[in-house]
Amino acid sequence: MAAPHDDEKDSGGLKEKNDSLGDVHVLNAQEVGDEAIDDLTAHGDVTKNELLDLEDHLESMPLERTIRIIRQLYKLNKHIQTFDTETLFKMEDFLKDDVQQNPDKYRELVHEMRLEALLAVENSPYSIVRAVVDPTDDQTMPALTLRVWVIGIVFGMIGAFINQLFSIRLPTIGVGVSTAQLLAYPVGKFFAKVLPDWGFTLFGKRHSLNPGPFNPKEHMLITIMANSSFGDSYAAEIIITQAMPFWYNQAFARGFGYQLVNTLAVNIAGYGMAGMIRRFVVYPSFAIHPGLLATLALNKAFHADDSNSVPGPFGRLYNWSRMKLFYVAFGAMFVYSWFPNFIWQNLSVFNWMSWIAPHNKTYNMFVNIQFNSGFGLNPWPTFDWNRLGYAPDFPLFTAVNDFIGLWIAFVMVAAFYFTNAFNTSYFTITSNRTFDNRGKKYNVTRILDDNRLFDEAKYQTYSEPYMSAGTLNQYFWFFAAYSAMFTYAAVYHHNEIAYSFRVAYREFKNNLPSAKNAQEEEDADDLAEDSHARHMRNYKEVPEWWYFILLLAGLALGMAGVGAFPTGVTMAVVIFGIILTAIFIIPIGILSSVASVGVGLNVLAEFLGGAFYPGNALAMNYFKMYGVMTCSQALGFAGDLKLAHYTHIGQRLTFTAQIVATVLASFVQAGIYNFMMSFKDVCTDDAAFKMTCPGQNTFFTAAVFWGTLGPKRVFGLNGRYRTILIGFAVGPLVVLLGWALKKLLPRSKAIRNFHPVAVVTGAIAFSQTNMSITIPSFYLILISWGYLKNRYLAFWSRYNYILIVAFNTAIAIASVIQFFGLSIPEVSIDWWGNDLDKACALGGCPRFEIPAKGYFGPEKGHFN
Structure with a gap:
């Protein structure tokens, strides 16, 4: 981190404005000691090098200004989960009257808050930003050349x-921006x-x-x-x-x-x-x-020298630059991606739990990982990076809340499906199609007049439209969102x-x-x-x-x-x-x-x-x-x-x-x-x-649902799906529940990291996909954000995002090559490793068969 500039313009918020240090003694690095600095870095939001750099100009952050900055930081970040929780709690303590009136009694806390205030205004309050972005600028550098x-x-x-x-x-x-x-x-x-x-x-x-x-x-x-x-x-x-x-x-x-x-x-x-x-x-x-940080990490990798050693797992020091890791990881993933995508495609859809009992239809509805065929309850469903729901560039709290929402949706979809609510058992579990009363794809042309508008008479002789259990779940949680x-x-x-x-x-x-x-x-x-x-x-x-x-x-x-x-x-x-x-x-x-x-x-x-x-x-x-x-x-x-x-x-x-x-x-x-x-x-x-x-x-x-038929016919007073509108009431209740828990347990880390909207949007995902797309992602985020970031921040800051972007870029380039070089000329390898599961044989068929009369639901002429 560079020292602050001497001139008024560049120093910005660091410039003293009628503040006074008073009689409060400012601790320096020697007085704080290695043990105290280790304690400051223990919660994983600031590295030791960042702290030591700040110590050189700590006097530019006097007490009065520190109080004002910390007060604003606390106010703006009180409900932002990407801001470190331990630091936020210490800010609460620092802003108490006794600390401000008797700062000498709390010298270490005051010292830490000076550092936090200085870090916020000279760099960024967020470690995930500091990991990939430099706080300095060269205005003479050409840009739009x-x-x-x-x-x-x-x-x-x-x-x-x-x-x-x-x-x-x-x-x-697709070709991603990283390519x-x-x-x-x-x-x-x-x-x-x-x-x-x-x-x-x-x-x-x-x-x-x-x-x-x-x-x-x-x-x-x-x-x-x-x-x-x-x-x-x-x-x-x-x-x-x-x-x-x-x-x-x-x-x-x-x-x-x-x-x-x-x-x-x-x-x-x-x-x-x-x-x-x-x-x-x-x-x-x-x-x-947060989704942009991998892009910034790659840009920094190309243009910064970062080959100094950082401590990491297994008690070792790591000195690979970001660029070296990128090239090695890119090459490894480029080679590996040919296996799940061409050579051994069952590695991508690793449906091993269905292989255990391939003829048990109900069992396979739960464990099959094909998106429209089962719930995907498989603890390890893929060896394909490209099949992950999201890579480890998502914050841990977002992933946890999404995962909670996905489990709630699983229960809801299962309840719809196995009780045949709204006739959902006549379709596959999470299909995004509209169905008629014969279980076939809904043919909208059969209910339109010559001007492509709704024709009531034609509608009454054809069928009402129906949705799958996954689609119903999606609409419910969208309303809640x-x-x-x-x-x-x-x-x-x-x-x-x-x-x-x-x-x-x-x-x-x-x-x-x-x-x-x-x-x-x-x-x-x-x-x-x-x-x-x-x-x-x-x-x-x-x-x-x-x-x-x-x-x-x-x-x-x-x-x-x-x-x-x-x-x-x-x-x-x-x-x-x-x-x-x-x-x-x-x-x-x-x-x-x-x-x-x-x-x-x-x-x-x-x-x-x-x-x-x-x-x-x-x-x-x-x-x-x-x-x-x-x-x-x-x-x-x-x-x-x-x-x-x-x-x-x-x-x-x-x-x-x-x-x-x-x-x-x-x-x-x-x-x-x-x-x-x-x-x-x-x-x-x-x-x-x-x-x-x-x-x-x-x-x-x-x-079909919203335009041709209109929400009144589908969700109105007499509409089949009117109860799904309860989602509008559920959304605020989830938010207010989180707020009440936070008031009840203000110092709970778990409650602070509870994000009601993320839970709701996580539930939406169980519509065209299932649990299998999120489970492996969740493992990776637990390792990256839950373990590495908290214990080895410098190591995580250097390598996390660059590894993600290396893998994503390799897969994008390999996919394009595979399509033009293999898919178009129809080149394939015929062996059991590419004999992909037949969805119907493994639970992908509807639970119920169409009745003998050829359709289910109301008789013709009596549709809503």
């Missing part, structure tokens, strides 16, 4: 093509070595083909451009379902103009929304974005939300023409501002109206995409969809950025869209697309802004790079929709190359 444009655009377009193409495949094949990050490094180094220093001057700044060594800011900007491009567009869901003949069969959906306008609309609107919320989910230090999310944000995160509003208001006032000067006096909200926020003040901010213009452009394009084509849908659906995002984006963004807890708006958008436009599935689909995708894109783009924030890249440079990458990716995505739909038997179970369109099937299923 010509080579960044070339590499970023080329990689972004290739990634957009691959990910969009294979988005309809199950299992999917672009990996490949960009040698290309950037090559350009830096061979290109001449030729350039030109524009607006007083020189632009060169070779501005010097390839640096971490350039590398991260390329990564951000790739991240802005790589996500497959949600517009493909509505476009493909509209175009395919067995769904809506609308010829205009195959037109490039229609495809491009709608793809651009959702992408641009999402970016505009991201800018509007950046002061809530990007700039605050508590907005950590929406009400829980707002309750949780109000109860647990009101301090952080109020903080962000105050800062945003102050920044708005400072930017008014009537402001007397550009910088007001220090605000109390800036006391605990971390080093990254202070460094970013040295760069020109993006005006709010730039983002607002983007939001309006997305809105206009969306309205054109609906109104200029024969959709039969009012343009108001676009406006209402974006309003839905605007209402929910801040609580969703805070949950996501603080704890990696994601709540999608898709079910709520379906519910509201179906209520607004009953009987009109397309209107509901458009409302859902703009309501869901604008929110999803906004959170993704906000994550990219956080990457730039952590690596100190100017806001306007990031804005420009993201916009260009997003627009170009939209053209690529729109350009291949028709190619995607050209595969033989595409979107059916017999599709070539497994292009079965799982996302589009789910999208269509939702359209």
Whole structure:
């Protein structure tokens, strides 16, 4: 850690402002002693090297300022589980009146709090951030260079093509951002070595083909451009379902103009929304974005020398650099991944418990790990890293709460299924399809008139639609998640939300023409501002109206995409969809950025869209697309802004790079929709190359329930599934239960780490998957976060994220090679190790057979 700068500007929050040390003696490292320092590091949130570095300038953190900073840190982090629990409890003790009035009686506690305050403002309050991000900045380092444009655009377009193409495949094949990050490094180094220093001057700044060594800011900007491009567009869901003949069969959906306008609309609107919320989910230090830390770790590995020794397991010192581990782990996983994915595929779906009694149907319903065939109660279900529900970059508390939710969902799905509630025993356990009363895939064309609207007479002669037990569970917990999310944000995160509003208001006032000067006096909200926020003040901010213009452009394009084509849908659906995002984006963004807890708006958008436009599935689909995708894109783009924030890249440079990458990716995505739909038997179970369109099937299923039939018919007073709406009441109850337990047991670590919304979202996962996808992930997170981080923080900080990204990158590259080199030419190895289990033989058939009369449920003409 670098010592603080001497000048006022760079020292930021460290500068003394009328505080006084008084008579309190400041302990130094010698007085504290090794034993005390070991005690400070015992709880695993700060390394010994970090503490010793801070000791050199501890006097810049006097007592009065320490109290003010610790008070704010405590207030903002009281309910944030990524902040160390032991440190939080010590802050509570420090803020007691007796400690502040008699600090000499608590010299060691005061000393530790000075260190914590100094660490928070000079670096970051969070060890997981300090592990992968440097607190220093070089403002002279070039960022958006010509080579960044070339590499970023080329990689972004290739990634957009691959990910969009294979988005309809199950299992999917995707190129992650880490792949672009990996490949960009040698290309950037090559350009830096061979290109001449030729350039030109524009607006007083020189632009060169070779501005010097390839640096971490350039590398991260390329990564951000790739991240802005790589996500497959949600517009493909509505476009493909509209175009395919067995769904809506609308010829205009195959037109490039229609495809491009709608793809651009959702992408641009999402970016505009991201800018509007950046002061809530990007700039605050508590907005950590845990899912981004692996990307930052890889960037640091390429550009930092970290070959010094760190203590680790087995009483050894480890001196491998991050880069060396990356190359070794990448090579090992690249080779190994060919076994579960090609040579010995039963290693991926290791269904060994089903092999014990393959003909016991009920037993196999519990232990089978095929996603739609069983509950997956298998203690070791896979040897395939790619089959993990999530890698060990999730915080331990998130994984534990998710796991609790998954077990609750297991009980609920089992109860539905084995009691035949809602006739669920006539289907497989967790299928995402809609069924008719014969147990077949629901044929929506049989209940539509010539204008593709609901026809009551046709409906009464065909069948009511039915859902599987897993889908019912999903809807119940989605309803709970929406009400829980707002309750949780109000109860647990009101301090952080109020903080962000105050800062945003102050920044708005400072930017008014009537402001007397550009910088007001220090605000109390800036006391605990971390080093990254202070460094970013040295760069020109993006005006709010730039983002607002983007939001309006997305809105206009969306309205054109609906109104200029024969959709039969009012343009108001676009406006209402974006309003839905605007209402929910801040609580969703805070949950996501603080704890990696994601709540999608898709079910709520379906519910509201179906209520607004009953009987009109397309209107509901458009409302859902703009309501869901604008929110999803906004959170993704906000994550990219956080990457730039952590690596100190100017806001306007990031804005420009993201916009260009997003627009170009939209053209690529729109350009291949028709190619995607050209595969033989595409979107059916017999599709070539497994292009079965799982996302589009789910999208269509939702359209039937929420759009064609409408929520009133399905969930209304006489609807079969009305009791599922109890989920709306359950969500707040779970949150309030957690709050009550915290009041009852304020010093309980377990209760502090209880996250009600994470429990609820964990339960949602048991819908299209089962227990088997989470069990191995949970083991790894227990080892990584529960053991290594707590005992060997320096070792964990150096190696955890880089190992994850090495494995993920190796699998991504191997999967692409395997697809083009083996799947397309239909190369395979025929032996028992690749004789994958037949789902029906191992419990994958429905529990009940269809009655002899050929259907179940009410008689025709008596449907709700």
